[in-house]
Amino acid sequence: MREAGLRVGVDEFGNLIGSRPSELGSALLAGSHLDTVPQGGMFDGALGVVAAIECARVLHEGGRSLRHPFVAIAFAEEEGYTFGSGTLSSRSLLGEMPRDQFSELVDRSGRTYDEYLRARAHGLPQAHVPAQVRAYIELHAEQGPHLERMAKQVASVDQIVGSQRTVVTFEGRAAHAGTTPMDRRADALLGGAEFVLAVNEIATASNGRGVGTVGELHAYPGARNVIPGKTALSVEFRSQDDTWLTSARERADGAAGKIAGRRKLGVRVTPWTGSLVQPMDSGLQQAILAAMRLAGHDAVTLSSWAGHDAGILARYVPSGMIFVPSTGGISHAPEEHTPWPAVEAGTHVLLETILRLDATDGTGGTLPLAYAAR
Numbered sequence: 001m002r003e004a005g006l007r008v009g010v011d012e013f014g015n016l017i018g019s020r021p022s023e024l025g026s027a028l029l030a031g032s033h034l035d036t037v038p039q040g041g042m043f044d045g046a047l048g049v050v051a052a053i054e055c056a057r058v059l060h061e062g063g064r065s066l067r068h069p070f071v072a073i074a075f076a077e078e079e080g081y082t083f084g085s086g087t088l089s090s091r092s093l094l095g096e097m098p099r100d101q102f103s104e105l106v107d108r109s110g111r112t113y114d115e116y117l118r119a120r121a122h123g124l125p126q127a128h129v130p131a132q133v134r135a136y137i138e139l140h141a142e143q144g145p146h147l148e149r150m151a152k153q154v155a156s157v158d159q160i161v162g163s164q165r166t167v168v169t170f171e172g173r174a175a176h177a178g179t180t181p182m183d184r185r186a187d188a189l190l191g192g193a194e195f196v197l198a199v200n201e202i203a204t205a206s207n208g209r210g211v212g213t214v215g216e217l218h219a220y221p222g223a224r225n226v227i228p229g230k231t232a233l234s235v236e237f238r239s240q241d242d243t244w245l246t247s248a249r250e251r252a253d254g255a256a257g258k259i260a261g262r263r264k265l266g267v268r269v270t271p272w273t274g275s276l277v278q279p280m281d282s283g284l285q286q287a288i289l290a291a292m293r294l295a296g297h298d299a300v301t302l303s304s305w306a307g308h309d310a311g312i313l314a315r316y317v318p319s320g321m322i323f324v325p326s327t328g329g330i331s332h333a334p335e336e337h338t339p340w341p342a343v344e345a346g347t348h349v350l351l352e353t354i355l356r357l358d359a360t361d362g363t364g365g366t367l368p369l370a371y372a373a374r
Helices: 046-061 088-093 099-104 113-119 146-150 188-204 242-263 282-294 309-313 340-359
Strands: 007-010 016-020 027-033 070-075 132-141 155-160 162-171 210-213 217-220 230-239 266-269 273-275 301-304 319-324
Touching: 016 046, 027 046, 027 309, 027 340, 046 070, 046 132, 046 340, 088 309, 099 113, 132 282, 132 309, 132 340, 155 282, 155 309, 162 188, 162 242, 188 210, 188 217, 188 230, 188 242, 210 242, 230 242, 242 266, 282 319, 282 340, 301 319, 309 319, 319 340
Parallel strands: 027 070, 027 132, 132 319, 155 301
Antiparallel strands: 007 016, 016 070, 155 319, 162 230, 162 266, 162 273, 210 230, 217 230
């Protein structure tokens, strides 16, 4: 960031910020996130951060001034793995995750989100994201197979699909695995296993309208010679259709109740959380498409089936996304890869979009920043 001519600092939510001041008040923001998932790849998130810095470097080395301030941002915690809460840094920045809940978010070692933030020792100046924003643009790997199947290098994102998540817990009776007859068992893991299949059936029956995943399953007490007395499962549905999400949630609740009743188990479903389908700003979509044509690419539009920080900022300021392909559609895995010509193409489109936005007037928006009083 410094080599690209940016003033660098970190805000109180752990977000890395590189700024290039200019005369107008509303800023152009570009970036993504730096955190990843267990066994994740090198492109998811970090690619968008590096691309934003590369745009700043090209402007800096070319002596090109902008009318608007430019800010490259690297969000600290987007994936949600550490504390079980996705887009945490951007939602904290905008007050959607209130400070009084920071001490309630705990990682697997028992350390709280608040303790993480207080313990940071990065040695960088304090920085803040500007409140007045002309637009936010995020370059990201698609994380799916569509661009590669189309043999295209870049696309504009029209919307980020909605999602619904919960944890379902079945409770039975722990007992000795050798001495308890099969007809005397209340095996909570059997209820969980049947529910995994039910989630799959709900999603499969959507005919492409939605997807469903059980990504975590924990059996307690977790010993090979003990019949599980409790099983907890994470459940997630995603769809371009908010109505289908509501229906899937209701069907999952019903399936959990029927399984528990049939197997004589207790069941608890924590309150569902998630987000509605979030459209990207139509004007920004058109600016990205125009930049794609200028760079010699077809005007391709895709929806994002993964969540992104752009979906959070889009609630307040014009936001858009640029996709580049994922080889084999693979992401969240060590094999994650984006061909380097596509990386170059996407970054070129990002730069052309920044220049196009800088040269035109727009209303922009205001971020409800949740920084502590200075």
